[in-house]
Amino acid sequence: MAGLLRIIVQRLLLGIVTLFVVSVIIFVAVNALPGDFAEAILGQGATPEAVTAIREQLGLNQNAFTRYFVWLGGVLRGDFGVPLSQALFAGNFGTTATGTEVITVVDQIMPRLRNTLFLAGVSAAIAVPLAVTLGILTALYRNSAFDRSMNVTTLSAISSPEFFIAYVLILFLAVLNPVFPSLSNIFPGMEFSERLNRTMLPALTLTLAVTAQMMRMTRAAIINLLASPYIEMARLKGLSPMRVIVKHALPNALAPIITVIALNLAFLVTGVVVVEVVFVYPGIGQLFVDSVKIRDIPVVQACCLIFAAVYILLNLTADILSIVSNPRLRHPK
Amino acid sequence: MSQISRRGLLKSGIAAGVLSATGMPLMAAPKKGGRLRLGLAGANTSDSWDGRTHSDSFMIMCAHGAVFDCLTEVGADGQLKGELAESWEASADAKTWTFKLRQGVTFHSGKPFGADDVIASLNMHTAEGAKSAAKPIVSAISEMEKISDHEIKMTLAAGNADFPFLLSDYHILMYPAGEIDEAIASGNGTGLYMVESFDPGVRFVGKRFPNHYKDDAGYFDEVEVIAINDASARMNALMTGQVDAVNRVDFKTEALLKANPQIEIFEVTGNQHYTFPMQTGLDPFSDLKVRQALKHAVNRQEMVDKILLGHGKVANDHPIGPANQYFAADLAQNDYDPDKAKALLKEAGLDGLSVDLSAANAAFAGAIDAAQLYQNSAKAAGININVVQEPDDGYWSNVWLKKPWCACYWSGRATEDWMFSTAYETGVPWNDTGWENARFQELLLTARAELDSGKRREMYTEMQMLMSEQGGTVVPMYANYVDAHSTKLANSGTIGNVFQMDSSRMMERWWFA
Numbered sequence: 001m002a003g004l005l006r007i008i009v010q011r012l013l014l015g016i017v018t019l020f021v022v023s024v025i026i027f028v029a030v031n032a033l034p035g036d037f038a039e040a041i042l043g044q045g046a047t048p049e050a051v052t053a054i055r056e057q058l059g060l061n062q063n064a065f066t067r068y069f070v071w072l073g074g075v076l077r078g079d080f081g082v083p084l085s086q087a088l089f090a091g092n093f094g095t096t097a098t099g100t101e102v103i104t105v106v107d108q109i110m111p112r113l114r115n116t117l118f119l120a121g122v123s124a125a126i127a128v129p130l131a132v133t134l135g136i137l138t139a140l141y142r143n144s145a146f147d148r149s150m151n152v153t154t155l156s157a158i159s160s161p162e163f164f165i166a167y168v169l170i171l172f173l174a175v176l177n178p179v180f181p182s183l184s185n186i187f188p189g190m191e192f193s194e195r196l197n198r199t200m201l202p203a204l205t206l207t208l209a210v211t212a213q214m215m216r217m218t219r220a221a222i223i224n225l226l227a228s229p230y231i232e233m234a235r236l237k238g239l240s241p242m243r244v245i246v247k248h249a250l251p252n253a254l255a256p257i258i259t260v261i262a263l264n265l266a267f268l269v270t271g272v273v274v275v276e277v278v279f280v281y282p283g284i285g286q287l288f289v290d291s292v293k294i295r296d297i298p299v300v301q302a303c304c305l306i307f308a309a310v311y312i313l314l315n316l317t318a319d320i321l322s323i324v325s326n327p328r329l330r331h332p333k
Numbered sequence: 334m335s336q337i338s339r340r341g342l343l344k345s346g347i348a349a350g351v352l353s354a355t356g357m358p359l360m361a362a363p364k365k366g367g368r369l370r371l372g373l374a375g376a377n378t379s380d381s382w383d384g385r386t387h388s389d390s391f392m393i394m395c396a397h398g399a400v401f402d403c404l405t406e407v408g409a410d411g412q413l414k415g416e417l418a419e420s421w422e423a424s425a426d427a428k429t430w431t432f433k434l435r436q437g438v439t440f441h442s443g444k445p446f447g448a449d450d451v452i453a454s455l456n457m458h459t460a461e462g463a464k465s466a467a468k469p470i471v472s473a474i475s476e477m478e479k480i481s482d483h484e485i486k487m488t489l490a491a492g493n494a495d496f497p498f499l500l501s502d503y504h505i506l507m508y509p510a511g512e513i514d515e516a517i518a519s520g521n522g523t524g525l526y527m528v529e530s531f532d533p534g535v536r537f538v539g540k541r542f543p544n545h546y547k548d549d550a551g552y553f554d555e556v557e558v559i560a561i562n563d564a565s566a567r568m569n570a571l572m573t574g575q576v577d578a579v580n581r582v583d584f585k586t587e588a589l590l591k592a593n594p595q596i597e598i599f600e601v602t603g604n605q606h607y608t609f610p611m612q613t614g615l616d617p618f619s620d621l622k623v624r625q626a627l628k629h630a631v632n633r634q635e636m637v638d639k640i641l642l643g644h645g646k647v648a649n650d651h652p653i654g655p656a657n658q659y660f661a662a663d664l665a666q667n668d669y670d671p672d673k674a675k676a677l678l679k680e681a682g683l684d685g686l687s688v689d690l691s692a693a694n695a696a697f698a699g700a701i702d703a704a705q706l707y708q709n710s711a712k713a714a715g716i717n718i719n720v721v722q723e724p725d726d727g728y729w730s731n732v733w734l735k736k737p738w739c740a741c742y743w744s745g746r747a748t749e750d751w752m753f754s755t756a757y758e759t760g761v762p763w764n765d766t767g768w769e770n771a772r773f774q775e776l777l778l779t780a781r782a783e784l785d786s787g788k789r790r791e792m793y794t795e796m797q798m799l800m801s802e803q804g805g806t807v808v809p810m811y812a813n814y815v816d817a818h819s820t821k822l823a824n825s826g827t828i829g830n831v832f833q834m835d836s837s838r839m840m841e842r843w844w845f846a
Contacts, residue, residue, distance in 0.1 A: 034724050035730065035731075039729065050464065083379070175569070182570060182575065183576070185536060277566070280559070287534075299378075
């Protein structure tokens, strides 16, 4: 068990290094894009004087190196800063800015992140049981018509771009048969049932996007084991095929299944950008797109850190669960 | 209507009723009630209730069109009328303006509205560090004097006959003096709807303000404005009945909307226009004949048909549009005539011409395609246009005003003077052609202080003609404002063309039938 703890600590420390590297890459990448916040926000009004004024006010005229370390210093103290757009308006009051609180990056991201996690949660609640069940069933009835049709269906779903799936779902479930609303504009104070109803179409889109991989991994892992001698033994004992798979094969197939589930859960959080835009879902993906558009670096950085952290943590969880689910790893000789 | 002289109108505006009561078509009486839901493009997470920062449709609709008021207002019929100002008088030189304010108006917080609020609200635009797009308008006021709580005298540095018109600008909203920051934070205005909730870049919900002075407007109990920047999502929302109206109809799916009997598309030609400015200080554009040749080498109708899919009108190389008062509709049209273009080039002593045209879709949707159409139509005139595709990012900083010839757009301005002095007056920073013409400049200054409407029409017509003939910019087309609404909604029959969505006053002027 001490070994496990050491792994966790080690991986968390490595995770922090990864986050640091990610933040550098994102910072460099956003800076490499043509145009900056001042030019993006001014648009046609980007006269040299106006651009200079905004850059000075927001400290964008400092070199990239200084700006990065100022930002990093803030983050290490737990301060993610103020979105450039909000900082600009605070300065734009012209009068004093007393009595009005400046909106920080955290204020801007938190409600959006909660929405995205809600969507990811609903999608996972549908997708994971569905994928695992289908995986077991297709393994059980492998090479049957059912197996083939399931494979074709899920593979087609994963091969189509998400926005296409989204529009197909809108067409069939919102326009032709108005079952769910095509607009997922959830907001605070909404009843849970209504919220769930409006989240359904994006959740179904994401479900279709992630099911195939999880299902096929489950199926492959189980089939792989079905050739093992101990499974043969179980079969010779006269156990039913269902029992053989669920009781004997599945526990040993858990490690790869958990890994692929974790990766797909990470995708549910980080891969929602397109889906959120199509369904007008006020999540972090949409905020991310809006912020990149105006080069609002503090918000972009914070979003990226969240995305990266989700990946790192879920991968770590997957590894730990694989170890826990495998007695050989749990008790190394 | 025609009995009232323009002069009279300009010198003293009369509040609402009088003007709009004439010539209105007979329509079913408006009905009160219901919750209007709009799906709008043009929302940003950086949105706020600070009118100085507004530039996109979502906030213009919510602030100018619902929560706040201006001193004056352009009616759906294009006529200027009082909003928070009841009437106004000008001195003979158009330098001193006296505004009488409406009495008994209160902010949503209950604070009464008066002259102090006007002064404080106007000063917001010139405050140190403020970056207001309306700064040029307000900084033209050299002195503001409060005569009484409901009367205010403004003295301009130079005469400007359009001054009351300029005060209808959507940036110049009225805030409560002394609590402007709080008003910006919470959205405390004098408008028809009070803020119930506002989530920048996501959603605005407003409730009818019961004590509003306009009782013949604002028929909805509640309004909900949802930010839908994605065009397909916006069209879907209207198709599936989740919103009652949307702005910026996506031309690609327009046919589907048209096929739906519950949806109606409404479009107006305003002042929004697309341009190809040439820097007249540089060769070969310094040669008038070359400029004229290029003006005759573009097939405007083809551009309207293919770039705007018919949702626009051919323009005539000047920036004044059908929503302007002195738009010269019967000016000789610069038409597509390759032979004439060739002849003009010959007069300039050239056999052919080879020029670069920089374009990116940041200039306007379809700008690259438009440049390629231009390239193609100019071939027949022996002009070789090399289309340079520029990146969208940084287009306005790195290409516009920098490259000798590029694509550009203007949303237009409410008055001729404002448009000309924004981009075509000698020496102004946005003069993207550097075109200088003594007569044009002289007319600009004279017309600005002239109160006589007939004389102004003559002068502005001549200016449009000068620009069309000699100016440095090619204006191929006006782009319509194309919006759509559910047939459950009704309106007076006159739709404003200053801006999209009935000049952004749909929440004020429409009702559920």
